[in-house]
Amino acid sequence: MNINLTLIGQSLTFIVFVLFCMKYVWPALIGIMVQREQRIADGLEAADRADKDLELAKKEAKKKLHKAKEQAATIIDQANKRGSQIVEEAKEQARAEADRIKTAAQAEVAREVSQAREELRGKVAALALAGAEKVLESSIDASSHNAMLDKLAAEL
């Protein structure tokens, strides 16, 4: 219970302890606590932002999907049109080709007919000449009757 040097010893210990805490303990730990507070605040803010972003992205995705569907519908429509068009064209082409082939065939036929006729005509003349030769049993001067025979042939 006596007051003595202990008083001063305690004061010195106290001061040293306070200075130690002030220099090495308090700022370090408080700094870390403040830093954590900042991090938590940042994290919450980021979470909020992410929520908003998510909502926006959802909206965006919906819009895009809608657009894509529309586009797909248009493309299918176009394809259908194009398909029927191609079919039409093919039909048209086929018809034209058929016409062309028919015309060519007709022309061929006509040509062959006229050729046959030419041939026939020539042969008729010779035949008629041979017949007449046989009938007359005398040689006929071909050159003198040629005119008459040609006339005959032309009449065929």
Add this chain to the structure above:
Amino acid sequence: MASSEGTVSATDYIQHHLQNMTYGKLPAGYHRHQADGTMSVLEQDTWTLAHSSAEAKDMGFMALHLDSLGWGLFLALLLGFTFRRVAKTASSDTPRGLQSFVELIFDFINSTVSDIFHHKNRFVAPMALTIFTWVFMMNLMDLFPVDWLPFVAQKISGDSHLFFKVVPTTDPNVTLGMSITVFLLMIGFSIKEKGAWGFIKELTCHPFFAPPKLWYLNIILVPINFLLETVALIAKPISLGLRLFGNMYAGEMIFILIALLFSVGLVLGLVGGLLQWAWAVFHILVITLQAFIFMVLTTVYMAMAHDIHDEEH
């Protein structure tokens, strides 16, 4: 009752428990009573351990309470080491274990201090932390049964009469040492913030001050003010230190009285055990509260030292 030799009277037991281990200077020519009853006279000034309360008293101011200082220092080192380790390994990730416990204390101190103290000072919050944790730890020593640590100390030292008080805050030197340090800091900050003249004005021109027209009244008022303010100023460290000391001393005393019951008999011993438990539980509140009060008052005094009275004088 481990420390008493069985035949020791209750008074001796109590007195023995209230005596610090004192290391001090005995003057030349001092008559020492030896343990075997003989007397010896010191030929020169001697630094030694006091063998009795009377010797401790005769040592006067030139003496140290080794137990108070030792435990105080030990607890300070323990706290300092723990805090330093936590501060070094702490990260701003999720705190765990010791770190979150220490941060809890820091947060508590920080919010308490920032509620009371609104000025910019890097010193005050660490001081509040030091005071709260250190005083709490020193008070906590009170919860060890009164004979345990002295018994161990006596066995280790081999001196069955060794004085050993384990609660530093039951030593007025310790509490007053801290409160006087706080007081000196308070005056220091006061002068730093307001200047020496401001500090003197605060002591002399307050609470009574005559208007300029009646300036001659101040000749009477200034000494009155000075007296009042000085008493108020001095009362701060004294009350701060003695409050803690008184509370802890009384608590310690009751623990000692309860411990006396253990030697009386089985029934009273059991009652004593129950009482000791009950008082210890209650004391948990007291030691925390006293540590908190010491911290808050210190912070308040620091705030007062920084507050500038905006009165026109």
